[in-house]
Amino acid sequence: MNIQLSHPLNSTTQTVSFKALPPLSLYIHIPWCVRKCPYCDFNSHEVRESLPEQEYVAALVRDLELALPQIWGRKVYTVFIGGGTPSLLSAQAMDKILTSVRMLLPLDHGAEITLEANPGTVEASKFAGFRDAGINRLSLGIQSFNDTHLKALGRIHDASEARRAVEIAQHHFDNINLDLMYGLPQQTQAEALQDVHAALEFAPQHLSCYNLTLEPNTLFHRYPPALPDDDLCSAMQQDIEQILSKHGYQHYETSAFAQPKKQSRHNLNYWQFGDYLGIGAGAHSKLSFPDKVLRQVRYKQPQAYLKQVTQDLPVQSEESVKREDLPFEFMMNALRLNQGFADTLFAERTSLSLLLIRRELEEAEQRGLLERDLQRIAPTALGRRFLNDLLQVFLRK
Structure with missing residues (x-):
């Protein structure tokens, strides 16, 4: 199901819809x-x-x-x-x-x-x-x-x-x-x-x-x-x-x-919110599919991991990332980059429109933590120094 931008971001009836999967x-x-x-x-x-x-x-x-x-x-x-x-x-x-x-x-x-x-x-x-x-x-x-x-x-x-x-x-x-x-x-x-x-x-x-x-x-x-x-x-x-x-x-x-x-x-x-498969004891994965983003964690203790692999069950936990959590997860990574990211990357890696976080972007910009133009969004020197404060703007209550 394609995203309808008129719906609220936290609507439970919506999913994601990727045109292409990340690297x-x-x-x-x-x-x-x-x-x-x-x-x-x-x-x-x-x-x-x-x-x-x-x-x-x-x-x-x-x-x-x-x-x-x-x-x-x-x-x-x-x-x-x-x-x-x-x-x-x-x-x-x-x-x-x-x-x-x-x-x-x-x-x-x-x-x-x-x-x-x-x-x-x-x-x-x-x-x-x-x-x-x-x-x-x-x-x-x-x-x-x-x-x-x-x-x-x-x-x-x-x-x-x-x-x-x-x-x-x-x-x-x-x-x-x-x-x-x-x-x-x-x-x-x-x-x-x-x-x-x-x-x-x-x-x-x-x-x-x-x-x-x-x-x-x-x-x-x-x-x-x-x-x-x-x-x-x-x-x-x-x-x-x-x-x-x-x-x-x-x-x-x-x-x-x-x-x-x-x-x-x-x-x-x-940092650009690409995908990764993690194998081995305690390894984490983030994998995108056409209609969801999945996170996995392998068994942490080495002996437990070895035992579970013999049973073909190395994954201890698995969950789909909620659609409303994707903007924060993206920003938590991408805003670590001093040069920021191309504004098109947000849609590519979350399948969401930047319009959905327009107010958050404006607030961060007004507080001097973020700068943007028609092509790129990046933390300012102040935003880099107070990165947690910048990320807090995108953390939905």
Whole structure:
């Protein structure tokens, strides 16, 4: 049923109607790590004994096979292998995963295939094998080049290992992201900028700079460390943005900086409200169909996930996104992009007309949080700084 714009947005009698489906990405979750970091709220679990590599790889392949009817015939443009610490897997396991992906899916010839990796010595020794398996983009969780701060963050590598890992990575990959964090326990502004300058010595294609936040269900949330105050964190952020801009990096998303044409294509698909199939323990999916948008979550605990896959039931929960929730969900992603989005993208990715959120757009514009013309809608500098306030405008009560 086509949308009738004269109906209210929250009408329960309406559905969505897509003329074309969004681009599709694949996310593969590896849930294990050597040690759980005190700030981490991702679905990661410490390896207590041996990692069940073969069993888990087989489960991933079966999970993908079971999902095929929902994405049949759709090309996959990016693959992201995240965790946890995916680099704990062997190169042989990675090769089997990606070989299965190529056999089961119409993977785009130029697909971006990213692997998250730990800078630890053991993982770095596998980089050549990961490249041979088909990985063409590496994301290194550096976080800091300062030993004191790495220890405070519970990282298992030190600064020298971090530098060595980047050097090894650059020998095998020509597209690398380095993750950095600022606003760390007792970190000074000078120390935060030292980390950025240390990263720039390697001239990585991409940098992700995150402000440490205390997330629920983490050790840091239960036992908060002494963190820099908001004003100092804001000063760190401004100086980081200025430094990276001077070095030719485009600040294209809240925490992402890239050399020209080196933006993360996988993450851009998230932020532009594209589709993604997530396989693996705790993985999330967002899949569009001609008449609905579906969200899925796999079983979170690795052992539960492995058991459920043997029963061909890896999906723990599934629900259709309500039509009235689509504008907020779109804005929650797209307004993270500093340059905003083409006004036509809203209709393409939600099947709704911008007229349905005309009042919200006007309110955000009047408050100085949003700017728009006949082609593009984007957050202002104020809107980027107070992104939660901007998003609140589109959250329907």
